[in-house]
Amino acid sequence: MAAYVQNLGLESHRFDDLKSVLACATPARSGDELAGIAASTNARRVAARRVLADLPLKVFLQEAVVPYESDEVTRLIIDGHDPAAFATISHMTVGDFRDWLLSHPVDGALLASIANGVTPEMAAAVSKIMRNQDLLAVAAKIRVVTAFRNTLGLAGRLASRLQPNHPTDNRDGIAGSILDGLLYGIGDAVIGINPATDNLATTIELLEMLDAIRSRYDIPTQSCVLAHVTTTLRAIERRAPVDLVFQSVAGTEAANTGFGINLAMLAEAKVAAETLRRGTVGDNLMYFETGQGSALSANAHHGVDQQTLEARAYGVARVYRPLLVNSVVGFIGPEYLYDSKQIIRAGLEDHFCGKLLGLPMGCDACYTNHAQADQDDMDSLMTLLGAAGVNFLIAVPGADDVMLNYQSLSFHDILGLRSLLGLLPAPEFLDWLGRMALLDDRGRLVAPAESNALLQRIAP
């Protein structure tokens, strides 16, 4: 394992290994400082970035940041690497790769063609020498289109997850939130409930409720109860109406063990859900959530910085051809992303890395109540992500998730962003909004008439 040295003025900076270079090159964040791996000074951070810029991309195929022998995520990344896709960029350094990504001739089609040749560590590395503007510019070139009961990720579209969580899984409360969201044109990415308690009976009840609502109104979207993958597997065995299989994933085997999963389990769940054949316009049916700091919070980070590990989580996700990948960027708390500056930066990094790796990236622009952030910061993040072409955003009633106890975006925020950037919902969902008389003659969302079918159905 080689050491890396960079001289800056009269100072010489030594980095013992590749993961140390990556950690020190990362923009400052509390999680890496907590782990004791962050650059101790800004000068050292710059030195690490210089080292990184001159490193050949091939180095990332030769030096694993987490040992191959002891980590199935590393094995997945190395064994799944596509040399043919890598050929286009194999001669480049990380710095060359950055310049190439930003160049005009490199378009979405070319980026899609190299995606399987880019490892998560390469994606993380190049992001560390890119400013926010660079992350936006490259991500905006990439469209990742997926489909299940509608089509997500098309140019000019912004989808949203309707998140009608309730602290006691109260059916009336959840139904009220769903109705509220649908009237705002929310829910084309998924109508997804985080259950207050993870058990089979509740999961099946909620799945049946969601499916009944979707069927009754013929809504071209997918539903999901975000239970543990093993609970969802049992629900599938009981022939419950499972559209999507959800699971939180992380970038190391040990962190995934902390989530109670392994790669084989995810594969089994995907196959099981495919047998239900519930998709109408596509068969992408996995839904993953991730977040920087998840490995550190499980003490399973192997001395690797949290952003690189987040990219490795995307390396896990892409194997399963997911419909949705959501970075819950500020959810874990200020121990890992301290304030709005760190949350915004991380949200842009995650979106960039995910898209570069070929994933249908969405984001929950969010923060916990003890973080140094507020709704103005979430406005900034969602607008930047909208400009970068994010596939979907999360929205909850009033931007306040009363079950998970954190702050996200409101239904109205999504409407505002769509209006600001001229974005539309998924095409099938937009058609449905028209059929439900929720659009005016210019295609804008309007308040429903008292006679609207959605309101009539819930009238006493």
Added chain:
Amino acid sequence: MNETVAITSKLGTDQRNALEQVLFFNANQHRMRNGIEHSIQTYGVPAIYEQDGLLRIRVGDIQGVQSLFAVSSQGSPVGAAVFLRAAHERFVVLHLVVAPRDAAGDDTNTPVLLKLMHGIRSAARRTRGVDRIELLYKEHNPMRLHGSLRLEG
């Protein structure tokens, strides 16, 4: 966050005076007055006692109270967290304190606070069934450890 601060559940009895200073005579106490009063009214008064050559913190007559200490490189406490598994799925942080420090404008307390929070989170993640942490000083707003995290033993 460059200063070395370790998180431990063990603190020698020779640090009793220092711990009393941090816990009971903290110059920043007034900033969390409402939360401290609520904690004491709900759970009881904290007290330091000695057991097996180590310092412990009890709260009223409640069983199962746990403590974590942030300790400087000199071995003295610079912070403490007192928490309890109040329900099957929930840790409650009864007290969370950091020593006021003369740092010429540097925010040296925040890293200690974050390390203590990380320590509590790690303890919660190691405890089967716990999926949220409630900070009494933070107006009862519990934090979820993860959206749909299920802990395995």
